[in-house]
Amino acid sequence: MDKKVIINEERCKSCELCVDVCPKDVLRISERLNPKGYHPVELFDNEGCISCGFCFLICPDAAIVEVRRPVKVKK
Amino acid sequence: MKTLYKMPEAITERPTTYCPGCPHGVAHRIIAELLGEMELTKKAVIVWPVGCSVFGYYFIGTDAVEAAHGRACAMATGIKRAHPESFVITYQGDGDLASIGIAETIHAAARGERITVIYVNNGNYGMTGGQMAPTTLLGQVTTTSPYGRDARANGFPMKVPEMLATMDGPVYIARAALDSPKHIIQAKKFIRKAFNAQARDLGFALVELISSCPTNWKMTPVEALERIKNEVLPIFPIGEMKVNEGVA
Numbered sequence A: 001m002d003k004k005v006i007i008n009e010e011r012c013k014s015c016e017l018c019v020d021v022c023p024k025d026v027l028r029i030s031e032r033l034n035p036k037g038y039h040p041v042e043l044f045d046n047e048g049c050i051s052c053g054f055c056f057l058i059c060p061d062a063a064i065v066e067v068r069r070p071v072k073v074k075k
Numbered sequence B: 001m002k003t004l005y006k007m008p009e010a011i012t013e014r015p016t017t018y019c020p021g022c023p024h025g026v027a028h029r030i031i032a033e034l035l036g037e038m039e040l041t042k043k044a045v046i047v048w049p050v051g052c053s054v055f056g057y058y059f060i061g062t063d064a065v066e067a068a069h070g071r072a073c074a075m076a077t078g079i080k081r082a083h084p085e086s087f088v089i090t091y092q093g094d095g096d097l098a099s100i101g102i103a104e105t106i107h108a109a110a111r112g113e114r115i116t117v118i119y120v121n122n123g124n125y126g127m128t129g130g131q132m133a134p135t136t137l138l139g140q141v142t143t144t145s146p147y148g149r150d151a152r153a154n155g156f157p158m159k160v161p162e163m164l165a166t167m168d169g170p171v172y173i174a175r176a177a178l179d180s181p182k183h184i185i186q187a188k189k190f191i192r193k194a195f196n197a198q199a200r201d202l203g204f205a206l207v208e209l210i211s212s213c214p215t216n217w218k219m220t221p222v223e224a225l226e227r228i229k230n231e232v233l234p235i236f237p238i239g240e241m242k243v244n245e246g247v248a
């Protein structure tokens, strides 16, 4: 499945606010380093994400760029 | 996939200069979203302050000017009167608006200037290293109140919206907070009404946004938002203080 949360890792400052507000605990701070020297956040459980958008609302750095919800395709 | 939330167009590619977890960026996003939704981006002129948000014009892509410390409302008055078709917003910190710029703010409100003021209150002078501001809480330790703010020596925290709500010039006055997704959604609702006030040529509008300053409060971003909930909001309660007819 496509990612429900699109993250711009270069803009993330690792403030952890999104990790804190996520009601399903599907975000975490990664081991990677971005060019600014921060560990960017990552969505590690796409299935568990409910597309609530809390991470988008709380992110001060436009690092959570987009939140999407899967649509049911009628057969 | 259906898009539920997306960064508004007016937010530029340029990364902000704010500390990790500083809510200035959230305030920027709300403004940019509303300008987009209300089709005001092209008409907007934002008057940026002196303070951490001094480089705001790099982060929201509208026309902009940079005011001398505290003088945003005075500059905005001139711009709006010379260009009544423009949509003029001031973006100010609590040091900027409530301290050095309080005279400009109160008189712009009293004159009922058709401008919209976004007032970000983080309880200290962020940019210069966390000195006491007019909004610093009693007992709060800052670099210039090392034993905590004492009412006898330093006076009481200043509540600007409550003060302006007693005047006739303003048509919309409110206070919101940026400490949780719920309050951020509410903040956007309030700012939409403040934008309506100008878009409909009704009068002066101001929204205070209770913000945090993790660096100068010496807390993690998460702890700083907790502090807003536990310590700041009981003193600076959220709500609409003045709603004239026609802004909703």
Ligand SMILES: Cc1ncc(C[n+]2csc(CCOP(=O)(O)OP(=O)(O)O)c2C)c(N)n1
Binding pocket: B050, B051, B052, B053, B069, B092, B093, B094, B095, B096, B097, B122, B124, B125, B126, B127, B128, B133
């Ligand atoms: C006339 C003048 N006086 C003092 C200063 C120094 N100064 C720069 S920023 C600032 C305080 C800004 O605090 P605030 O408005 O609360 O914004 P924040 O940085 O917290 O976002 C001061 C006093 C200045 N630049 N110009």
